Amino acid sequence: MSEFLITHIGWSKKGQKYLPVLEWFRLDNHEFQKVELDKFKNFDFTKQSSKKFCIGYYDELEGKKPCPRLKLIDEKYERCFECEEKNQLKSILFFGKTPTTQGLKNYFNSEHLVYLAYFEPNILKVGTVNIKRSELRLLEQDAQAYVFIARTPNAESAWKLEKYLSKRFGLTTAVQSKTKFSTITLKPNLDKIKTLLNQKTNEIEKNIDENYFEFLLTSKNINSFFQNDIIFYPETLPKKMTKASKIKGVFKGLRGNYLILESEQNYFAYSKKDLVGYRISYV
Ligand SMILES: [Zn+2]
Numbered sequence: 001m002s003e004f005l006i007t008h009i010g011w012s013k014k015g016q017k018y019l020p021v022l023e024w025f026r027l028d029n030h031e032f033q034k035v036e037l038d039k040f041k042n043f044d045f046t047k048q049s050s051k052k053f054c055i056g057y058y059d060e061l062e063g064k065k066p067c068p069r070l071k072l073i074d075e076k077y078e079r080c081f082e083c084e085e086k087n088q089l090k091s092i093l094f095f096g097k098t099p100t101t102q103g104l105k106n107y108f109n110s111e112h113l114v115y116l117a118y119f120e121p122n123i124l125k126v127g128t129v130n131i132k133r134s135e136l137r138l139l140e141q142d143a144q145a146y147v148f149i150a151r152t153p154n155a156e157s158a159w160k161l162e163k164y165l166s167k168r169f170g171l172t173t174a175v176q177s178k179t180k181f182s183t184i185t186l187k188p189n190l191d192k193i194k195t196l197l198n199q200k201t202n203e204i205e206k207n208i209d210e211n212y213f214e215f216l217l218t219s220k221n222i223n224s225f226f227q228n229d230i231i232f233y234p235e236t237l238p239k240k241m242t243k244a245s246k247i248k249g250v251f252k253g254l255r256g257n258y259l260i261l262e263s264e265q266n267y268f269a270y271s272k273k274d275l276v277g278y279r280i281s282y283v
Pocket of ligand 1: 066084
């Protein structure tokens with residue numbers, strides 16, 4: 001029996017493959033570990049308490065760092081105040097602060113992509129991602145298909161373009177988690193989605209303000225994770241297991257904010273929010 005603090009649940013690229021992973025901080029030797037979720041044939045996690053802990057921060061140069069004091073936090077947060085300041089991504093993204101560490105400066109001054117992504121039912125979203133993360137960001141969000149439409153030299157110009165495209169072409173910049181969950185069983189109709197994405201990219205190409213023209217990509221390929229069997233589509237809507245203290249079952253897939261397990265021929269969905277920041281033990 002070992003004890004861990006879950007710090008992240010998401011996707012990782014290994015060679016050409018995308019894998020769902022869980023990252024945790026070992027409380028015995030204070031090391032971060034990344035575990036492939038597929039390796040858990042049988043999940044059997046027990047939450048040690050309902051207390052939530054700070055997950056530490058990430059620095060481009062230093063890498064992942066644990067919270068210096070392993071602080072207790074309110075369940076609506078991910079980090080304590082100090083770690084959030086160091087992590088900074090949030091304050092830069094939402095409050096327009098300028099990056100202070102060299103790692104963050106490098107991150108924000110590197111190339112970004114602007115994408116259109118499709119979500120059920122019939123939702124087109126515009127978003128931005130650092131070029132190093134590209135597809136991972138789309139998998140994390142559970143996008144059903146996507147096309148990269150522009151490349152910018154830094155984060156700021158990508159955000160500016162995103163804002164412009166959203167307003168000018170009526171594209172949303174966020175899709176609600178409950179919308180994604182309610183359509184989790186739907187396998188995408190790729191022909192229909194491709195038509196929709198093609199129409200939108202053509203409309204953008206024809207009507208975009210000429211100031212943004214230089215950023216547009218000349219070849220735009222529509223991709224879907226559906227084609228590569230990366231995404232798990234349950235046949236029935238999973239039962240949401242809010243605040244469960246036992247996480248038990250066979251790993252089936254990661255869909256947006258939910259980890260899906262199967263137990264006695266039923267599907268159960270555990271929200272990342274109820275797992276990340278909690279101490280667990282497993283057999
Ligand atoms: Zn902290």
